[in-house]
Amino acid sequence: xxxxxxxxxxxxxxxxxxxxxxxxxxxxxxxxxxxxxxxxxxxxxxxxxxxxxxxxxxxxxxxxxxxxxxxxxxxxxxxxxxxxxxxxxxxxxxxxxxxxxxxxxxxxxxxxxxxxxxxxxxxxxxxxxxxxxxxxxxxxxxxxxxxxxxxxxxxxxxxxxxxxxxxxxxxxxxxxxxxxxxxxxxxxxxxxxxxxxxxxxxxxxxxxxxxxxxxxxxxxxxxxxxxxxxxxxxxxxxxxxxxxxxxx
Amino acid sequence: xxxxxxxxxxxxxxxxxxxxxxxxxxxxxxxxxxxxxxxxxxxxxxxxxxxxxxxxxxxxxxxxxxxxxxxxxxxxxxxxxxxxxxxxxxxxxxxxxxxxxxxxxxxxxxxxxxxxxxxxxxxxxxxxxxxxxxxxxxxxxxxxxxxxxxxxxxxxxxxxxxxxxxxxxxxxxxxxxxxxxxxxxxxxxxxxxxxxxxxxxxxxxxxxxxxxxxxxxxxxxxxxxxxxxxxxxxxxxxxxxxxxxxxxxxxxxxxxxxxxxxxxxxxxxxxxxxxxxxxxxxxxxxxxxxxxxxxxxxxxxxxxxxxxxxxxxxxxxxxxxxxxxxxxxxxxxxxxxxxxxxxxxxxxxxxxxxxxxxxxxxxxxxxxxxxxxxxxxxxxxxxxxxxxxxxxxxx
Numbered sequence: 001x002x003x004x005x006x007x008x009x010x011x012x013x014x015x016x017x018x019x020x021x022x023x024x025x026x027x028x029x030x031x032x033x034x035x036x037x038x039x040x041x042x043x044x045x046x047x048x049x050x051x052x053x054x055x056x057x058x059x060x061x062x063x064x065x066x067x068x069x070x071x072x073x074x075x076x077x078x079x080x081x082x083x084x085x086x087x088x089x090x091x092x093x094x095x096x097x098x099x100x101x102x103x104x105x106x107x108x109x110x111x112x113x114x115x116x117x118x119x120x121x122x123x124x125x126x127x128x129x130x131x132x133x134x135x136x137x138x139x140x141x142x143x144x145x146x147x148x149x150x151x152x153x154x155x156x157x158x159x160x161x162x163x164x165x166x167x168x169x170x171x172x173x174x175x176x177x178x179x180x181x182x183x184x185x186x187x188x189x190x191x192x193x194x195x196x197x198x199x200x201x202x203x204x205x206x207x208x209x210x211x212x213x214x215x216x217x218x219x220x221x222x223x224x225x226x227x228x229x230x231x232x233x234x235x236x237x238x239x240x241x242x243x244x245x246x247x248x
Numbered sequence: 249x250x251x252x253x254x255x256x257x258x259x260x261x262x263x264x265x266x267x268x269x270x271x272x273x274x275x276x277x278x279x280x281x282x283x284x285x286x287x288x289x290x291x292x293x294x295x296x297x298x299x300x301x302x303x304x305x306x307x308x309x310x311x312x313x314x315x316x317x318x319x320x321x322x323x324x325x326x327x328x329x330x331x332x333x334x335x336x337x338x339x340x341x342x343x344x345x346x347x348x349x350x351x352x353x354x355x356x357x358x359x360x361x362x363x364x365x366x367x368x369x370x371x372x373x374x375x376x377x378x379x380x381x382x383x384x385x386x387x388x389x390x391x392x393x394x395x396x397x398x399x400x401x402x403x404x405x406x407x408x409x410x411x412x413x414x415x416x417x418x419x420x421x422x423x424x425x426x427x428x429x430x431x432x433x434x435x436x437x438x439x440x441x442x443x444x445x446x447x448x449x450x451x452x453x454x455x456x457x458x459x460x461x462x463x464x465x466x467x468x469x470x471x472x473x474x475x476x477x478x479x480x481x482x483x484x485x486x487x488x489x490x491x492x493x494x495x496x497x498x499x500x501x502x503x504x505x506x507x508x509x510x511x512x513x514x515x516x517x518x519x520x521x522x523x524x525x526x527x528x529x530x531x532x533x534x535x536x537x538x539x540x541x542x543x544x545x546x547x548x549x550x551x552x553x554x555x556x557x558x559x560x561x562x563x564x565x566x567x568x569x570x571x572x573x574x575x576x577x578x579x580x581x582x583x584x585x586x587x588x589x590x591x592x593x594x595x596x597x598x599x600x601x602x603x604x605x606x607x608x609x610x611x612x613x614x615x616x617x618x619x620x621x622x623x624x625x626x627x628x629x630x631x632x633x634x635x636x637x638x639x640x641x642x643x
Contacts, residue, residue, distance in 0.1 A: 195489035196491065202360045203361065204362070204478045207473075207500075
């Protein structure tokens with residue numbers, strides 16, 4: 001889209017953020033009663049719900065059960081009202097299938113799968129409002145939901161996106177910045193060890209700029225981790241107080 | 249047909265030799281297989297083979313209405329099909345995970361990198377544009393379909409020529425190839441994909457994995473680059489954890505391969521051009537090799553076995569040798585000669601570690617444990633007489 005300046009001369013983006021600033025993150029754990037674990041996250045205007053069921057017996061016959069690991073089953077769905085134009089297919093189209101696969105691979109690498117052989121963990125993600133960073137918000141929401149469900153993980157999985165405009169790397173792109181045609185790098189890491197679980201990049205980017213963008217994205221993941229960790233500790237503190245035990 | 253799972257022996261063997269930086273077909277970890285690019289007699293058809301993996305790409309064009317959001321650009325469709333002839337597990341019509349992944353990666357590599365100039369495909373703004381369709385078919389799957397498919401698609405796009413069009417006011421005339429020469433597409437750059445397969449928690453990597461190697465890999469990284477050092481597409485998939493430095497290392501390696509491949513494509517295109525201008529016959533029929541399976545066995549295999557004095561009669565020996573050879577040429581590792589163990593039994597190479605003894609000991613250990621348990625139950629319970637026959641029934 002011509003005429004829309006993604007980065008002004010003073011270094012401000014369209015929504016007034018600086019290049020290294022994330023959008024406002026608000027999250028809640030334990031939003032559903034039925035699911036074993038659930039979470040709701042808002043990153044700017046992107047709103048995502050996640051629910052986790054499991055570990056439970058493998059559905060769909062014993063044929064799909066793995067003898068030494070748990071089967072991680074994901075479903076990524078976008079509500080029909082989530083985008084600007086009404087979405088005709090909430091799930092099942094190629095992009096959703098690709099997202100589902102990526103989520104499944106990300107969590108297969110993070111959950112301690114050898115602890116629950118012959119079982120299945122379901123992760124359901126629903127995007128209520130899509131304003132860029134859908135995958136990132138989904139991963140963050142699913143992490144919180146898994147923590148709420150008490151499923152052991154190697155570490156939090158935090159995801160963040162980064163772009164490159166006018167020789168500056170921007171973190172946490174919204175829909176307008178994404179669709180302007182510039183590069184977008186989506187990364188999911190384990191923040192403490194800085195290991196990359198998932199990495200995806202679209203559009204042209206010169207090799208020399210790759211480090212700058214990756215570093216910015218990884219820094220973004222660390223910032224997301226700080227926010228999520230605070231939220232989890234607050235939630236645990238509240239729950240413990242409600243039960244009547246000592247939070248410490 | 250359901251895929252035959254890889255056996256544990258083979259899996260362990262492959263992982264062990266990869267840890268020693270060796271490969272089954274003798275390549276170096278960063279070597280590609282033999283790449284062949286052949287063009288068909290029609291403009292826009294190309295077949296690429298990486299060793300035994302063969303992929304066919306065809307480009308066709310049609311006039312249609314443009315998308316509403318981009319009225320002055322043509323449309324590019326990319327479709328990758330896994331033909332059932334490629335692998336026993338490919339089924340007609342079923343969209344497996346693998347096929348979705350392949351399609352999306354190809355789409356991202358070609359469409360989102362803007363390699364083809366779509367604005368030049370516009371005929372009348374908002375009404376008529378050219379839609380270019382790339383259909384890629386995997387004819388034989390022996391590992392690394394993506395790299396092969398990306399080269400085939402780009403080469404086909406570079407080879408393709410669309411009909412010439414003249415616009416006079418409201419009239420649009422599409423000229424046939426007899427009236428006016430067809431025009432090639434304008435391609436800005438050639439994004440090619442390189443696949444890296446990781447093993448042993450990301451410690452060892454291989455470029456251009458074969459089908460067997462792909463089965464035991466923990467994760468893959470796909471880098472789409474062009475020769476101007478621009479990364480067009482990057483994706484890390486699988487269940488492994490990587491470090492940032494690994495990614496940067498791989499981009500450097502990928503660049504070397506991409507430059508090699510781009511040169512090869514340019515060379516192939518130039519050869520095809522000269523062949524056509526000279527009026528020589530061109531096309532798949534001329535350039536494909538004949539692959540004929542004969543019963544004539546290579547002398548080597550038969551000689552090696554006959555060196556050792558096997559007590560069995562030579563007739564039955566050569567008969568079994570013949571069968572072995574007809575099944576397919578098997579490359580034996582150099583320096584491994586058969587060791588005769590007994591009458592009619594020979595070993596070639598070394599097998600995996602025998603774990604049966606461990607298993608027997610474990611079972612014995614279990615049984616001892618059970619005996620002790622039974623004894624304690626006997627003492628604790630009142631019905632001593634009844635439990636004894638139970639214990640003896642086990643052993």
